[in-house]
Amino acid sequence: MPQTWTQLGSFMASVMFISAMFTRLFPPALQAHLKMYTKKFFSLVYPYIRITFHEFTGERLMKSEAYTSIKIYLSEHSSQRATKLKGEVVKVKDTSTPLILSMDDNEEIIEEFQGVKVWWGSYKITPRTNTFSWYPFSDEKRYYKLTFHKRYRTLITESYLKHLFEEAKAIEIKNRQLKLYTNNKTRWSHVVFEHPATFDTLAMKPKMKEDIINDLVRFKSGKDYYAKVGKAWKRGYLLYGPPGTGKSTMIAAMANFMNYDVYDLELTAVKDNSDLRKLLINTSSKAIIVIEDIDCSLDLTGQRKKKTEKVKGKEKSSTKRGDEDDDDDVGSKVTLSGLLNVVDGIWSACGGERIMIFTTNFVEKLDPALIRRGRMDKHIELTYCCYETFKVLAKNYLNVESHHLFSRIEKLLEETKMTPADVAENLMPKSLDEEVESNLHSLIQALEISKEDAEKKKAETERKESNVQESKASDKLGEGMEENGIIN
Structure with a gap:
């Protein structure tokens, strides 16, 4: 050896x-x-x-x-x-x-x-070498x-x-x-997607639910059609309505129905338009890309100019006291045009069979260019709980399809506004031995309180408006008397 x-x-x-x-x-x-x-x-x-x-x-x-x-x-x-x-x-x-x-x-x-x-x-x-790379x-x-x-x-x-x-x-x-992805700058990390929501348990009007399911089925089988008309194989959905009306639950139901991964895109964590494109490219096909509360994610309207000027003013003043916290002041530089290019531009065709979903509580705040047809192809309004929605929730939570208290609940739902989330919370049994009727009485009580609060709020609003009108009338009368020389 x-x-x-x-x-x-x-x-x-x-x-x-x-x-x-x-x-x-x-x-x-x-x-x-x-x-x-x-x-x-x-x-x-x-x-x-x-x-x-x-x-x-x-x-x-x-x-x-x-x-x-x-x-x-x-x-x-x-x-x-x-x-x-x-x-x-x-x-x-x-x-x-x-x-x-x-x-x-x-x-x-x-x-x-x-x-x-x-x-x-x-x-x-x-x-x-280059262990701590910026790449x-x-x-x-x-x-x-x-x-x-x-x-x-x-x-x-x-x-x-x-x-x-x-x-x-x-x-x-x-x-x-299925996986649920979240972004950190230009990289995705994921956990297993285990949300149990389905269209069977989704609290929504049956006709609207059927329309959404049919639209998803057409999209999933429409590869040849999209190629024929010369469009990228993607579809946009805008979900809007008050908080608690089931926007996030609908996204989960769509993912389970289509068997698609979910990419929860946080725009505030994206540095600029270039990083936004890199994130899009690294999403797979058979995916739902979600931007929740897009009206709160970034300022993508004309107010951005004022915001930029404000940031520049901070940068100038920081030169007198040092350069600390500059990165915190600048924030994300994603622009409306950059987002539009990702949603409906050339880069949107990088990959196929993708669904883009925006959610918002205030649709009127969004730029019309962002939600026009062709970008957000289908607009879905999720409103307060109606009787048909309540029956789905009663079936889910209490396993009942009819009850003598349903007629009272139907009338109260027509007279007041309560979100499906609040209705579900009142229907959820507090213990295993709790009876169905006690849960329904709990919901009726909550609806009656909500109705009284709404009536009080309405009366208070009317009283304030009446006071304003009286004040305006008094001021106008005073001005008229002063003009006529009655008041010196």
Whole structure:
């Protein structure tokens, strides 16, 4: 053994000496030619072809679909052969195996396809420098490498890879779990989406609910139609109405019905329009992109100019006392035009089968350009609880479809305004032994109190208006008497 290590050390020292002499004695042009001919020589001797599939494409703006498909395929087929594995617990319906295993970094496996061996390797490159990079993505570069004999080139590139992508798609559908994403600058992070809302439990008028379901079904099956008319395969929904009318619950029901991931886009966390585009590009197809309370997210109207001037004034004054807190003053620079480009511009066509949803409590505050038809294709007003909505809630919370108190509740709902959230809170049993009738009486009492409060508020408003009118009339009379010289 000592003799072997001595010979190996002598060989390595000889190689390093020859390499140093080659670099020093031969000019760069000759070195390039020699390297080129060396590669050609080894290509004749080395009979294998290697294909690399990188995680990101287009200067790392978009995640490679090929890489994702390979990852899914190998996670299903590599767990029995790889010695280094990564484990991830997932919650998938109708499965008793919540643990998904996949190849770890820098691991290799051998697979056989129609009697031909192929080698798969999973690799990660971590740069030694620039640890704290400003770049929004991690500096780590991951990729898969496929190696096979060159005599099987046609079989692998035409048959094997096609088989791989088709099987990966089937595996993805089988193991699919919905995700809820949130953004931090230009990166998405996610948790499992487990909201139980469905259209069956959604408190809404049946006719309106049926109309929304039909619209979603048409969209999901409309890929060829959108291509025919020359439009990006996307659809916009504007949900508006008072707080507590079920806007967020409807989004969850839509996600469960369509089996789409949800991307909760927080505009205040986005630095500028460029970062907004990067976020959009990194959303998958079959996704619902949500901007809740868009009227409160950012100032996207003409008031932005005043806000910008105010920020500039702060910047000027800060030069006298120092430069601290500058970043907090500037905030997000996302503009209305940048948001419109994402919603309905060229960048909106980066990916297909996406739904964009805006929610607001005050639709009149939004810029008309933002919610016009074509951008927000369908406007859905969610209003206060009506009798039809109440019956859905009674079925959900109390499991009753009729009761002698329903007629009293129907009349009160016509006379007062109460949100579905407030109605549901009054219907929810406070204990397991509580009877249905006591819950309905609780709702009736809440409705009567709400009706009395509304009548008092109305009377107070009328009294104030009457006082204002009397005051105006008195002032007008006084002015008239003064003009006529009655009052000196």
